[in-house]
Amino acid sequence: MKLITVFSIFILSFSAFVKAQVQELDKVAVIVDQTVVLESEIKDLITTVKANAIRNNQNLPNDRVLRTQAIERLITEALQMQMAQRMGIQVSDPQLEQTIQNFASSENLTAEQLRAKVESEGMDWEQYRERIRKELITGEVTRANVRRRVYVTPQEIDNMVSLIDEQGAEEVEFQLGHILVGFPSEATQEDIDSAKTRSERVIELLQKEDADFRKIATTASSGPRALEGGDLGWMNVNTMPTLFAEVVADAKKDDLIGPIRSGAGFHILKILDIRGKQIAEIEEVNARHILIQTSVILSEERAQQMLSEFKNQVINGEAEFEDLAKEHSKDPGSAARGGELGWNDPSIYVPAFKETLAQLDEPGELSEPFRSVHGWHLVQLIGKRVGDVTDKLKQDKAYQLLFQRKFGEEREAWIRQMRDQAYVEVLE
Known part of the structure; x- marks a missing residue:
C-alpha cells in the first residue's frame, strides 16, 4: 500500500512537471501598458520575416538582432491595438474576407488558391487571417490619429502646383533605402552624440565594397521599415519627407546620403534605383x-x-x-x-x-x-x-502629394511619442 501511495505521488508530481513544461512553451516576453507580447508572437514574426527574405533574396542579420527588431514592431502594434480598443475600431469577418479576396484578386488567384499558397510557404491560415485583421485595425488607428495632425495650407498647394509645372518634379521617382539611428524624443546631448557616432559607423560599413544595405538596415535601423531592409519603396521628391527631398534631387543610383539629423535621430539614405518619366492618361x-x-x-x-x-x-x-x-x-x-x-x-x-x-x-x-x-x-x-490636367486636378494632386509627405513625417512622430509615453518592460 505504501509503495502504491509513493508511486501515485510520483505520477502526480511528474504530471505537474510535464504540465509546467508544456506551459513554458509560451510565455510573456514583454509587458506593454495593459497588455503583453507573447514569446510565440515574436517567433511567428521572425519566421514570417525570414520567409519574406527568402522570397525576396534578402540577407538578414543574426537572430538576436531580428528578435530586437521584432520586439519593437510588436510593441508598436500592441500600443496601436490598445488604442483601437479604446476608439472602438474593429474589423468584422465579412470585412476581413473581402480584404483577403481583394488580395487574392490582385495576384490573379482565388481565395482558395491564396490559402494554398500561404500554407505551402509554411504559414498557418488562421494566423495569416488574424495578421491581416490586425494590419487593417492598426492601419485605421494610424490614419485616424495621424490625419488630424496634418494640415496643408493653400499657399503650400499653390507652391507645389508651381513646382510641378516648372520642374516636372513628379516625373522622376527614387527607390529609397533608409536607416534611422534614433535617439529619444527628449534626448540629452550625450544621446545625440552617441547616435551620431553610431550613424557614422554605419556609413563606414555601407561604404565597404561588399556591404549589404538591406542586412545592415535590418540590423542597425530603428526606422519603421527596418524589417523590410529599410526599403521605403518608390517616391518622387513631392511625396517623400521634406528632409529627404532636399538632398536626393541630384543624386544618382547607389549614392549614399547622410547622416542627416532630424527630431527622430540621424537618417542615412541610399538611392536603390531611379526611374524616369511615367506617362499615363x-x-x-x-x-x-x-x-x-x-x-x-x-x-x-x-x-x-x-x-x-x-x-x-x-x-x-x-x-x-x-x-x-x-x-x-x-x-x-x-x-x-x-x-x-x-x-x-x-x-x-x-x-x-x-x-x-x-x-x-x-x-x-x-x-x-x-x-x-x-x-x-x-x-x-x-x-x-x-x-485633362485641369487646374483643379493639379491642386488635388498637389494636396495629395503634400498630405502624403506630411503624413509620413507625422506618423513617425506619433509612433515615437506613443512609444515614449507607454510603460514597456522587456522580460528576460
Missing part, C-alpha cells in the same frame, strides 16, 4: 452610392438585403437612386447630393470600391451590393472620362 469616374453601416440591431445579412431591395426598386422604376441615397445612405459627404461622389481618380477609393467601379461600364449601370471597410455599398455609375 487619368481615367476619372463619377458615381453615386448608398452606404449602409451595420450595428447591433442591423446585421450584415440585413444590410446586404436592404441594398438588394433598393437595386430592384431602381431597376423596376419604383424609386430613384438619388432619393434612396438621400433617405438611407450613411455617408454624410454624399448623401445630401443623392449619393454623388463627383469626378475622381478611382485610386482614391478603398480597394473594394475601386474594383467594383472598374467592373461598371455603362452609365446608369448598378453594382451588386458589396462590402468595404466602411460598410455595405450599392453603386451606380454616372460616367467615365479621360481627364
